[in-house]
Amino acid sequence: MAGAPPHLVETWVSGWARIRGTPPPERHRDGFRIEVGAPDQRTRYVFPAVSATLTRLAEDIRLPGICLKVCAPPETVRVLVPRRWRLDPPGTFMQRDDIAPEAIPLPDGYRLERETAEGIDSICVLAADDSVIATGHVVVIDRAAIYDRIATHEDHRRLGIGRALVAALDHAAVARGARRGLLVATEPGRALYTALGWKPLAQYTSMAIAPPRP
Structure with missing residues (x-):
């Protein structure tokens, strides 16, 4: 690479x-x-x-x-x-070809909220006490979905929340015509994206x- x-x-x-x-x-x-x-x-x-x-x-x-x-x-x-x-x-x-959104449910007690402004979809995950514990953003440029600032609070990791959040962003991106995905992953995040079908480019x-x- x-x-x-x-x-x-x-x-x-x-x-x-x-x-x-x-x-x-x-x-x-x-x-x-x-x-x-x-x-x-x-x-x-x-x-x-x-x-x-x-x-x-x-x-x-x-x-x-x-x-x-x-x-x-x-x-x-x-x-x-x-x-x-x-x-x-x-x-x-990293890149993901042929985005195919999955229906990945959140664990009990969590819910998604989505905001859209100027073509940017921002999705957050809230815990039962309404605190924001995960966030992510996506925009589509030339049929490519660019994902940014996807993060889950450390107290809520390893529960499948990250996978559900990315799936929700995938749905938003495909609805806007995205064919592929692009992002820069941190070293801890790379394992999640690899499991979801993303490939490293460099x-x-x-x-x-x-x-x-x-």
């Missing part, structure tokens, strides 16, 4: 930007730039593979607030960028410069 197809990365970053409410990504040579505008992340660059553009940015950038993302293993990235860059735990860029490494200590 040395890199990912650029057209799939472009589709994914376009969906990510829609869900996060940022401006659309712009081409930056062989990668993509998103002006996030958050206090801890002004700009992020995403690359389908390691490139001269990525390494040049890593050499030139010296202040925090800019994130570099690349579809490459962390051990490959580590030797190419200065030590001031802190590498986050690696993820996996390892995904994120890095940033840590802000100075006060």
Whole structure:
């Protein structure tokens, strides 16, 4: 898994930007730039593979607030960028072809709620006390469903809630015409998606410069 197809990365970053409410990504040579505008992340660059553009940015950038993302293993990235860059735990860029939603019920005492705004479906799982214990978001770009920020509170894991949440997102995506799915999974989440039929395309490494200590 040395890199990912650029057209799939472009589709994914376009969906990510829609869900996060940022401006659309712009081409930056062989990668993509998103002006996030958050206090801890002004700009992020995403690359389908390691490139001269990525390494040049890593050499030139010296202040925090800019994130570099690349579809490459962390051990490959580590030797190419200065030590001031802190590498986050690696993820996996994944794809699922032919989304086929299943009817996966929640355990007793839990329920789903869905909100839709500007083509984005946001689904949460509530416990019996009405506390939100799981969330996920999906948007469809060019017949591809981009899934983002899927998470279950640690006190409610291993109950099948994650599978039911992803199934609900699948239903929402297929209703909007999605044919395939794209996401970046954390290392703990990769096992769930693999069990649901997702395939890894590339390892995904994120890095940033840590802000100075006060």
